[in-house]
Amino acid sequence: MKKYVFLVLTAFLCMCHSTEGLSEEKIIFTTPLSLEQCLAIAEVHHPNLKASRAKIDVADSQMGQVASKERPQVDVSSSYSRQESSAARDGDTYSTSAGISQLITDAGKTKAEKSIARLKKESASQNYKTIECQVQYNVKKTYFDALEAQKDLEVAEETLNLYTLLLTQAQAFYDVGSVPKYDVTTAEVEQSKARLGVVTAKTAIKKARAELNNAMGVTEAPEYVLKDVEERVSFSIPFDEVLKTALRKRADLLASEIGVKAAKESIRLAAKGNAPEVRASGKYAIGGSHPTEDDNWSVGVTLQIPLYDGGLEGEKINQARAELVVAEGEEESLRSDVRKEVEQAYMEFIDSDEVLAVAQKTVQQAEENLTIAQNRYKVGVGSPIEVADATEKFKEAKQGYWSALYSHHRSWAALEKVVGGTVE
Secondary structure (H helix, E strand, C coil): CHHHHHHHHHHHHHHHHHHHHHHCCCCCCCCCECHHHHHHHHHHHCHHHHHHHHHHHHHHHHHHHHHHHHCCEEEEEEEEEEECCCCCCCEEEEEEEEEEEEEEECCCHHHHHHHHHHHHHHHHHHHHHHHHHHHHHHHHHHHHHHHHHHHHHHHHHHHHHHHHHHHHHHHHHHHCCCCCHHHHHHHHHHHHHHHHHHHHHHHHHHHHHHHHHHHHCCCCCCCCCECCCCCCCCCCCCHHHHHHHHHHHCHHHHHHHHHHHHHHHHHHHHHCCCCCEEEEEEEEEEEECCCCCEEEEEEEEEEECCCCCCCHHHHHHHHHHHHHHHHHHHHHHHHHHHHHHHHHHHHHHHHHHHHHHHHHHHHHHHHHHHHHHHHHHHCCCCCHHHHHHHHHHHHHHHHHHHHHHHHHHHHHHHHHHHHCCCCC
């Protein structure tokens, strides 16, 4: 028998363990990892979103709790006792009863409570959208930060190749006696600096990916490469339209509006604190010296009217009115903040587009200048310092271009965030 119980318990524990394993959601990283995939991972795994979804469930349960007041309340009880005494007759006593009660009316108190609970759930849903929008922005920002780090590594490796080429040329010219040793040592110094730049860029990539993983809500992730984004954002919507979209879509603003409605409902509820309540009830009981010896039943209606509560209702009304003023003030302040945030994000995006155009032109000019310096050195009229200077300017121009491009995308992500989603 003991062996049988042990086997049953073992099987049960194994089933529980396998069920827990199946419930865990496995994170799948495909490379190159796109921005859309990163957003999808964050949607499932970010702890803030999990907590916010749970708060919606809490609000939904609270709605059900309030609604239960309007449903019948049923209870059943049963008891048995035995008495043995020298002064009384010994015997058994049985008792079984069932009762039911139903709220008929409470002058709208439950209705107001249901309305407040519904508004709280709507507010929880809007709060989830606000958190979701913030998480999406963080993912986008860190994604473009990581892309910029990848491009910086490419630029660093390209710079190292250019200095390696310069060193090869300087060494060849020195071997035939056409340039002094100074040219070789200058190229070697620049090559060493370029190698250090590659190491630094690789470290920056690791840090950027760690930030991206954190933004996705992932603690551990395999090595991956991000899918590149090199195109500019096409956008031509005027500011007034963008602002209208934000005032219509911003989840935190919608939640604030819901808060005002809930505050108004709270005033209604507070005003009904001493309202009368009517409840119907019924009961059936059976028992005696044996379980079915006797039975009885009763039905009735109860009217409860609070007469005096020491001023509690009045103070609750005053509190609810003050909370309404607070809610309205917070909504007005938030609406003003939304206007400021949209205006700032809109201007920053427009500026980023102009900066990107200038950065692209700068790369072309720096590349032409580098080609000229390299050709001058090849024919013996230039110097390694001239080539190194042109190489540095070319490197800085390319870094500036990638920085401008991904700042352009980050500013677009910021504009989407302050609008509350897709800019339409």
